[in-house]
Amino acid sequence: xxxxxxxxxxxxxxxxxxxxxxxxxxxxxxxxxxxxxxxxxxxxxxxxxxxxxxxxxxxxxxxxxxxxxxxxxxxxxxxxxxxxxxxxxxxxxxxxxxxxxxxxxxxxxxxxxxxxxxxxxxxxxxxxxxxxxxxxxxxxxxxxxxxxxxxxxxxxxxxxxxxxxxxxxxxxxxxxxxxxxxxxxxxxxxxxxxxxxxxxxxxxxxxxxxxxxxxxxxxxxxxxxxxxxxxxxxxxxxxxxxxxxxxxxxxxxxxxxxxxxxxxxxxxxxxxxxxxxxxxxxxxxxxxxxxxxxxxxxxxxxxxxxxxxxxxxxxxxxxxxxxxxxxxxxxxxxxxxxxxxxxxxxxxxxxxxxxxxxxxxxxxxxxxxxxxxxxxxxxxxxxxxxxxxxxxxxxxxxxxxxxxxxxxxxxxxxxxxxxxxxxxxxxxxxxxxxxxxxxxxxxxxxxxxxxxxxxxxxxxxxxxxxxxxxxxxxxxxxxxxxxxxxxxxxxxxxxxxxxxxxxxxxxxxxxxxxxxxxxxxxxxxxxxxxxxxxxxxxxxxxxxxxxxxxxxxxxxxxxxxxxxxxxxxxxxxxxxxx
Numbered sequence: 163x164x165x166x167x168x169x170x171x172x173x174x175x176x177x178x179x180x181x182x183x184x185x186x187x188x189x190x191x192x193x194x195x196x197x198x199x200x201x202x203x204x205x206x207x208x209x210x211x212x213x214x215x216x217x218x219x220x221x222x223x224x225x226x227x228x229x230x231x232x233x234x235x236x237x238x239x240x241x242x243x244x245x246x247x248x249x250x251x252x253x254x255x256x257x258x259x260x261x262x263x264x265x266x267x268x269x270x271x272x273x274x275x276x277x278x279x280x281x282x283x284x285x286x287x288x289x290x291x292x293x294x295x296x297x298x299x300x301x302x303x304x305x306x307x308x309x310x311x312x313x314x315x316x317x318x319x320x321x322x323x324x325x326x327x328x329x330x331x332x333x334x335x336x337x338x339x340x341x342x343x344x345x346x347x348x349x350x351x352x353x354x355x356x357x358x359x360x361x362x363x364x365x366x367x368x369x370x371x372x373x374x375x376x377x378x379x380x381x382x383x384x385x386x387x388x389x390x391x392x393x394x395x396x397x398x399x400x401x402x403x404x405x406x407x408x409x410x411x412x413x414x415x416x417x418x419x420x421x422x423x424x425x426x427x428x429x430x431x432x433x434x435x436x437x438x439x440x441x442x443x444x445x446x447x448x449x450x451x452x453x454x455x456x457x458x459x460x461x462x463x464x465x466x467x468x469x470x471x472x473x474x475x476x477x478x479x480x481x482x483x484x485x486x487x488x489x490x491x492x493x494x495x496x497x498x499x500x501x502x503x504x505x506x507x508x509x510x511x512x513x514x515x516x517x518x519x520x521x522x523x524x525x526x527x528x529x530x531x532x533x534x535x536x537x538x539x540x541x542x543x544x545x546x547x548x549x550x551x552x553x554x555x556x557x558x559x560x561x562x563x564x565x566x567x568x569x570x571x572x573x574x575x576x577x578x579x580x581x582x583x584x585x586x587x588x589x590x591x592x593x594x595x596x597x598x599x600x601x602x603x604x605x606x607x608x609x610x611x612x613x614x615x616x617x618x619x620x621x622x623x624x625x626x627x628x629x630x631x632x633x634x635x636x637x638x639x640x641x642x643x644x645x646x647x648x649x650x651x652x653x654x655x656x657x658x659x660x661x662x663x664x665x666x667x668x669x670x671x672x673x674x675x676x677x678x679x680x681x682x683x684x685x686x687x688x689x690x691x692x693x694x695x696x697x698x699x700x701x702x703x704x705x706x707x708x709x710x711x712x713x714x715x716x717x718x719x720x721x722x723x724x725x726x727x728x729x730x731x732x733x734x735x736x737x738x739x740x
Contacts, residue, residue, distance in 0.1 A: 185215040188249040207587040221575040222252035230284035232259040235596025263411040270643040276567040282576035287328040287559040288635035294331025295691040300564040303335040325559040338561035342598035345557040345632040349510035353536040373727035375543040380725030385482035388505035403482035404507040406495035407657040414649030420556035425471035426547025434636030438713035445638040450694035456671035458701040464671035465714035467547035472663040502527025535618040557632035626737035
């Protein structure tokens with residue numbers, strides 16, 4: 163009786179047609195069996211699903227294709243949410259999962275050919291500078307107010323999304339809708355750091371407390387301590403650092419994902435440094451035209467801070483990581499922590515929280531017998547060139563992206579599915595599955611307060627004001643696919659010993675400038691980038707720029723200041739009171 167009343171209320175709210183009533187039966191079943199908990203009441207969930215059923219009526223029986231990278235959040239969408247969406251709305255979705263490089267390639271191919279390969283993409287917001295310039299992606303602000311208004315969920319509640327600043331172009335319009343978020347934070351073995359014998363030995367050697375490193379000096383000291391002093395814990399050979407170095411596209415993203423800004427290469431400013439961003443690309447305030455990546459043109463991609471960053475990546479990988487780490491890729495290195503032989507990782511993605519809280523019976527050696535993590539996550543330490551007010555790390559914001567090359571009816575059907583995956587009916591449960599929160603209301607829900615002790619600091623971080631200091635690639639990057647592919651070969655040459663860090667970054671900066679010069683020519687000839695393409699500065703003696711205030715920054719006389727740490731429990735208290 164209660165169920166019938168709830169459905170009747172939902173149907174009455176939007177005048178649900180008799181033909182669509184069957185979808186409400188399926189909606190009720192999914193809400194009862196799968197979509198709990200939710201920040202909505204059951205009646206509110208039913209009302210939201212009733213809206214989806216009615217809005218999807220013109221597209222019933224349609225089959226659409228979408229694509230995303232392979233992470234647990236998207237696996238849940240592909241396996242579970244597509245089934246729910248089809249049963250509720252009658253629209254079939256083929257949600258394909260591929261590696262990140264393949265997704266970027268598909269996006270680039272659809273942009274270049276204007277052929278409809280997929281009806282929607284979960285495409286990293288790192289491409290916001292590309293999408294806002296090329297105008298090939300659908301401007302969602304215009305879409306929701308115009309052509310897509312009838313298929314835009316009135317309960318979407320954009321203000322509840324934590325990452326909208328990442329998907330907003332320099333024109334102030336929204337080009338992508340966040341579907342999942344995860345940050346690169348610092349990961350460490352809390353249980354080891356609490357051991358009195360290790361704390362005493364560390365303080366005796368270095369003169370300060372073993373704790374969460376605030377700067378790279380402390381991170382390096384801790385890495386050296388566990389690798390060369392501690393060496394073994396409970397009969398297991400241990401190491402003080404984990405990373406990866408395989409020559410593959412994800413090695414480039416390892417660096418463009420804010421590694422240079424963590425060292426301090428960029429300028430102050432959020433979500434991205436201005437005038438110089440984390441890629442080392444300069445774009446003056448009030449302008450939409452990048453002017454260069456090399457120091458000779460006012461950029462910082464080959465400046466002292468960037469060279470320091472790459473050198474430290476290489477040194478730490480060689481000296482403190484387990485054997486074989488240099489041959490790992492992104493997907494191999496992060497789950498390797500579950501082996502339980504690494505003390506800390508400076509560049510660890512919270513997307514792997516779900517796998518790192520897997521039970522001990524699944525081979526996870528970083529949880530105790532009750533399933534509580536022996537590790538914690540904390541803010542990333544920063545390098546000596548970093549200044550207060552800079553971003554402190556990377557935050558991936560995989561976001562729904564529609565292209566103008568997709569026929570309007572297919573775009574509308576895909577937009578319905580995209581909104582379904584982030585709807586309040588669905589999003590809290592999806593967040594519990596994938597642990598990649600996008601809504602403030604979800605992370606503050608009582609169910610996450612209850613679960614927080616088993617998530618190693620994830621909930622505390624996403625409830626803290628610190629979360630805004632981890633941001634994706636921003637608008638300074640004019641064409642992400644073209645520029646991102648340059649990085650990994652150059653970085654790989656450092657790890658293989660072919661070039662020094664300085665030589666590699668000089669080549670990288672020069673190639674970036676060359677690529678941007680081609681973009682400039684295309685923009686000036688055919689308005690490819692809407693007048694916001696690169697306009698390169700003429701080259702000057704690098705010392706001119708290095709002597710100016712801000713980034714690019716001159717080489718420091720001492721790149722290893724005194725190490726500094728903070729007690730983790732004190733850090734969590736600060737988060738709770740800020």
